[in-house]
Amino acid sequence: MNRYRLPLMYIARQWRLLSGILLITAVYSAVAALEPWPMKLLIDHGLKGQPLPRQLATALDALSIPRTPLGLISVSGAASLALFAVGGGLSLALMWLWAVAGQRMVFDLSTDLFQRLQRLSFGYHARHPVGDSLCRLSGDTWCVYNLSSRLFSPFEQILMLATVGTVAWRLNPRLAIFALAAAPALAASSVYFGRRLKARAKLGREAHSRLASFVHQCLACIPVVQAFTTEKRNAQQYKQLSADAVELSQRASLVGGLYGIVNGLVSTAGTAAILYAGGQQVIAGKLSVGSLIVFLAYVRKMQYATETLLKTYGSVKPVEASIERVMEVLEIGEHEVCDSRDARPLPPRAAGQGVSIRFEDVTFGYQPGRATLKQITLEAQPGETVALVGPTGAGKSTLVSLIPRFYDVWSGRVCVDGVDVRSLKVASLRAQIAMVLQDPFLFAISVADNIAYGRPHATRAEIIAAAEAANADAFIRQLPEGYDTVLTERGQTLSGGERQRLAMARALLKDAPALLLDEPTSALDTITEASVLEALDRLRMNRTTFIIAHRLSTIRRADRIVVLDEGSILETGSHVELVARSGLYQRLDALQFGDVLRAGVA
Numbered sequence: 001m002n003r004y005r006l007p008l009m010y011i012a013r014q015w016r017l018l019s020g021i022l023l024i025t026a027v028y029s030a031v032a033a034l035e036p037w038p039m040k041l042l043i044d045h046g047l048k049g050q051p052l053p054r055q056l057a058t059a060l061d062a063l064s065i066p067r068t069p070l071g072l073i074s075v076s077g078a079a080s081l082a083l084f085a086v087g088g089g090l091s092l093a094l095m096w097l098w099a100v101a102g103q104r105m106v107f108d109l110s111t112d113l114f115q116r117l118q119r120l121s122f123g124y125h126a127r128h129p130v131g132d133s134l135c136r137l138s139g140d141t142w143c144v145y146n147l148s149s150r151l152f153s154p155f156e157q158i159l160m161l162a163t164v165g166t167v168a169w170r171l172n173p174r175l176a177i178f179a180l181a182a183a184p185a186l187a188a189s190s191v192y193f194g195r196r197l198k199a200r201a202k203l204g205r206e207a208h209s210r211l212a213s214f215v216h217q218c219l220a221c222i223p224v225v226q227a228f229t230t231e232k233r234n235a236q237q238y239k240q241l242s243a244d245a246v247e248l249s250q251r252a253s254l255v256g257g258l259y260g261i262v263n264g265l266v267s268t269a270g271t272a273a274i275l276y277a278g279g280q281q282v283i284a285g286k287l288s289v290g291s292l293i294v295f296l297a298y299v300r301k302m303q304y305a306t307e308t309l310l311k312t313y314g315s316v317k318p319v320e321a322s323i324e325r326v327m328e329v330l331e332i333g334e335h336e337v338c339d340s341r342d343a344r345p346l347p348p349r350a351a352g353q354g355v356s357i358r359f360e361d362v363t364f365g366y367q368p369g370r371a372t373l374k375q376i377t378l379e380a381q382p383g384e385t386v387a388l389v390g391p392t393g394a395g396k397s398t399l400v401s402l403i404p405r406f407y408d409v410w411s412g413r414v415c416v417d418g419v420d421v422r423s424l425k426v427a428s429l430r431a432q433i434a435m436v437l438q439d440p441f442l443f444a445i446s447v448a449d450n451i452a453y454g455r456p457h458a459t460r461a462e463i464i465a466a467a468e469a470a471n472a473d474a475f476i477r478q479l480p481e482g483y484d485t486v487l488t489e490r491g492q493t494l495s496g497g498e499r500q501r502l503a504m505a506r507a508l509l510k511d512a513p514a515l516l517l518d519e520p521t522s523a524l525d526t527i528t529e530a531s532v533l534e535a536l537d538r539l540r541m542n543r544t545t546f547i548i549a550h551r552l553s554t555i556r557r558a559d560r561i562v563v564l565d566e567g568s569i570l571e572t573g574s575h576v577e578l579v580a581r582s583g584l585y586q587r588l589d590a591l592q593f594g595d596v597l598r599a600g601v602a
């Protein structure tokens with residue numbers, strides 16, 4: 001039952017609509033119980049001339065309807081029509097209420113799921129492809145609606161069974177018992193097939209998620225796909241993945257179909273038994289033909305209600321698969337980056353005031369047993385610029401990503417202003433940090449909105465000032481609609497250098513006391529780099545900055561340069577100090593500035 005706690009919460013929020021549904025369902029059951037009676041009126045009284053019950057005769061007299069066969073046939077037709085109209089109106093109202101309640105439940109759940117997905121750590125997103133998250137968000141969230149309708153169905157069926165069962169019992173107790181005799185067999189098949197249906201449904205959802213992830217991956221990397229002409233191979237893989245999904249769906253349909261056949265067989269056997277027993281009673285004159293017809297209609301309703309009631313178990317099982325997939329995301333928390341119970345906010349800094357950032361004996365890795373950073377101890381004073389250099393894969397980006405707490409350290413501490421980042425509110429910590437990531441992610445919104453992403457209320461003048469500082473103003477003004485040009489997804493119509501400058505403008509506008517720059521100028525030409533560096537120099541003043549660069553020209557002016565290799569700090573010092581040593585930095589410097597001879601000597 002615990003697994004239903006969360007979806008039930010979303011269902012319960014719609015209690016007003018659900019109460020309306022319950023009320024209408026009760027009226028609907030009463031109308032359904034009346035449905036076969038016009039037929040009895042027609043056969044027993046209209047055609048066979050049996051005397052009318054006293055109340056009905058009085059009612060017809062009061063309405064001045066003749067009690068002739070033709071009059072009774074007309075009444076029977078009109079009553080059928082009226083019952084159909086009322087029943088139809090009620091079922092329309094039920095459909096509408098279910099649609100509204102269902103949509104609201106799904107929207108509530110998917111909003112929370114989206115919120116959670118956005119907050120989950122990089123680690124989670126590295127393990128789960130985007131396509132899988134999309135499937136959970138757009139498909140699995142329907143589990144609340146499916147669950148509510150399946151859980152509500154028993155109420156509906158119990159009401160129907162109670163209403164129709166009472167009338168049927170009064171009509172003929174022996175036949176009523178016959179009608180319910182099929183229930184145990186239906187229950188057994190429901191339990192048997194229910195388990196199998198759930199397992200199939202889970203496999204099916206996973207196969208669809210794999211397919212969606214593959215499609216997302218191919219479409220997101222379309223330039224690579226076309227450059228390496230992998231279209232054919234991808235098409236084959238798509239075929240294979242969709243064949244797997246189809247096969248699983250087929251198997252699920254087969255199990256569902258078998259379930260339907262077994263239930264149908266049991267119900268039909270029950271109806272046949274009633275036909276036989278009821279027919280005998282009609283021949284013996286103990287039951288009228290009209291009553292038998294009413295009874296048969298009731299039997300169908302009772303069997304349908306019993307079957308649906310028992311099917312609830314089987315039909316809830318496949319929904320559980322989706323519930324589990326949604327809960328997997330919503331219930332992550334303990335093991336992922338999140339605010340601790342006693343987390344406190346990092347107080348905002350006054351403009352131009354930096355923060356101190358300290359790594360104390362930090363060890364961290366992505367995979368258990370494989371440390372990417374080993375016992376790093378490093379401090380940046382407020383306003384200081386620390387540059388990180390080292391071979392590719394040395395752990396530079398990883399080190400920087402620990403400051404905004406994208407990951408939690410294995411051991412040691414990362415402190416901002418002397419406070420362990422794990423005891424700070426994550427949002428308040430990240431609010432004090434501006435970043436330019438290695439991959440300058442841009443959104444499919446206007447250029448101005450992209451720059452103002454971290455400060456949505458910035459004025460146009462502030463946006464332009466940030467763009468000018470990042471040397472982006474000139475190219476933005478050349479775009480078809482300048483700052484209002486809407487970019488394509490990830491800004492793919494811009495060059496790498498243009499994207500990088502927009503990302504830089506975005507970071508500059510955030511005006512945070514800590515600045516983390518991961519290869520901010522890697523895609524710029526030397527002249528543009530020089531002017532961006534100049535802007536950066538202005539910006540770095542009084543801000544604590546970590547800057548990663550392979551191009552040493554970018555970091556020469558840093559207060560301190562830290563050389564990392566294989567997750568450990570090799571050397572620390574200013575450019576002049578490090579060049580004077582015969583270490584890795586000197587070799588990198590020599591190679592980059594073409595002093596091959598000096599590198600060879602070193």
Ligand code: ATP
Pocket residue numbers: 126366367372390391392393394395396397398399438
């Ligand atoms: P570069 O200069 O190429 O950007 P780097 O010094 O910034 O390299 P990192 O990106 O920090 O290096 O990577 C350090 C190591 O961690 C590499 O071996 C990399 O493969 C691994 N790594 C990075 N991100 C992940 C991840 N999300 N999951 C698993 N391993 C990762």
